[in-house]
Amino acid sequence: MPPIIEDPRHTKSAPSTRWALASLSLSMLMPSLGTSIANIALPTLAQAFGASFQQAQWIVLAYLLAITTLIVSVGKLGDIFGRRRLLLIGISLFTLASLFCGVAPTLWLLFAARGLQGLGAAMMMALAVAMVGEIVPKERTGSAMGLLGTMSAIGTTLGPSLGGILIASFGWETIFLINVPLGIANALLAARFLPADHPNAKATQRGPDTIGTLLLALTLAAYALAMTMGRGSFGRVNIALLLATALGTALFMLAQTKVKSPLLRLSMFRDSTLTAGLAMSALVSTVMMATLVVGPFYLSSALGFDAAEVGAIMSAGPLVAALMGVPAGRIVDRFGTHRMTITGLVGMIAGLVLLSAMQGRFGMAGYIGPIAVVTANYAVFQAANNTMIMADIQPEQRGVISGMLNLSRNLGLITGASVMGAIFTLGSGTSDIITASPQAIATGMQITFAVGALLIVGALAVAITGMARSRRDTLAQEVS
Structure with missing residues (x-):
């Protein structure tokens, strides 16, 4: 890989660095908690909305599809327009979407809110890892990555037990509303302690790769649906989606060779x-x-x-x-x-x-x-x-x-x-x-x-x- 270009960083005090890492840690904890805490609630949600279990599964799938299809694109946007700015947008979007999930009157509105929550989660997950290099010295990168991995695992571990307690004590709405105070705290930490952006001026002038972003999102959505529909049994729809994935991949790679500022440089x-x-x-x-x-x-x-x-x-x-x-x-x-x-x-x-x-x-x-x-x-x-x-x-x-x-x-x-x-x-x-x-x-x-x-x-x-x-x-x- 090309040599790293040092940023004007690592001059912050140790407490400031710790608070910045606390924000990145919350940005890993909240998305993983958003996945695991919803799984435990599917039977309750199916009953609350009068839906089949297959319909209720889309409460999880809408979230995962949004993350999978958009996580590369939001990472690229962070490189262009500023990672701190986009991370703050992601935290705010995740928090507002969590509130919308908790007050959703219909199943379809809950699906939509979960999709928005997944977009916020994609921003948080991609940009939290990306910002480690702006906060800690290179020789401590492993420790910071380990901390983020720990917070993701804690979210996965905590979800089922916390979800069960919240549903039994206060109702299903609270499994989403619990993210609101966490999100507010995270937004305050990020705004106060994360380093200022140094956006790529040349990339900003060229703008994002809209065609590449759309093709990649559609391709990844087709693959994710092919792997999740039918509960492991492959039928004609799954095969058609896999063929669409192959076609989308080819079109995406072709598109990346034709634009001045591609989403992914194939080189x-x-x-x-x-x-x-x-x-x-x-x-x-x-x-x-x-x-x-x-x-x-x-x-x-x-x-x-x-x-x-x-x-x-x-x-x-x-x-x-x-x-x-x-x-x-x-x-x-x-x-x-x-x-x-x-x-x-x-x-x-x-x-x-x-x-x-x-x-x-x-x-x-x-x-x-x-x-x-x-x-x-x-x-x-x-x-x-x-x-x-x-x-x-x-x-x-x-x-x-x-x-x-x-x-x-x-x-x-x-x-x-x-x-x-x-x-x-x-x-x-x-x-x-x-x-x-x-x-x-x-x-x-x-x-x-x-x-x-x-x-x-x-x-x-x-x-x-x-x-x-x-x-x-x-x-x-x-x-x-």
Whole structure:
């Protein structure tokens, strides 16, 4: 990657830096909480609005689709018009949309409000990661990335339990309204402590790539719908959407070669570090989604735990990731991104092999132990990979690269929900997983996590190849 251009930063006092990081942390916590807290409320919302469960699912899908389709575009807009300004807009939009969700009188208005909330979430997620380089020195980037990873994991962990308490005590409206005071506090912190913008004057004159933005959004929406519609069973609509995705990708790439200021410069994908990092992020996220898809069925049907016990066990993984985030970042700062990327992937493979091999043995401990190994090493990988991608890029590209990093993770999660779910069903030897026998579900789990281990082996091969290429490039530069 080209050498980083230092900004006039890092001269702020330590308390100011901490408050700025607090704002970025809230900007990661709120979107992840917005996803996980809504999932737990779907049965209640379906009943409240007199809707089917399939209709209620769009309360989650509208939010995820908005994030997935727009996160790269808002990152690019931040690079053009100023990341602090756009982050403040995102926080405000997320907060207002949360208020609209809480007072929505109809299901369709709730869908619309959730879409707006997803747009605000996309701005927050992309620009929070992008602004790390403007707040902390390069040698502390890993620690800051680890902190943001921790806050995202806390939001995921906190959502189901907090949502259950709020719904039982105050009604479903409060799962959305809880974001309003958080958003106000975040907006005040961001306005007071985040560094002033230094927009790219040349890019501002050229303006955003409207055609590229529209094509990318439509392409990503087609792919996300193909992976989520039909609940894992592919029909004609899914195939048509995948064909539309392929056509949209081709048109988008063609459009990027025709405009003066493209949304994505295709030449950036010649950077082996960036390409490898994005590929690994997508692969790892695909596998991590398997734990959320397979875990509840395995724990309830194969091991016989009740709903409360399943919820408690399922929270173990995100809890470990939350606890490991900051230590993982410090480890990355100390030992380097390449080494810790490989270490994290090797640890994940070990945990997945254990999870597959120990199915049915040692009960709860036989599940939580391997899951803890997987998620702890996932935290290490994520901190290392995010730091590797973001640490050495030019300031004017941070927003769009951060958006691509978040996009690769989201696409991995969407793909994992569909593909790993299909592998689980196929491995169980049944078309209806609900009525499958405990032994069939245990077998399906074993096969799913064995496939997951193989996918992480693929990510490890990408990491080792990228590390070797990086060393070769460094030697070539030294010789020249």
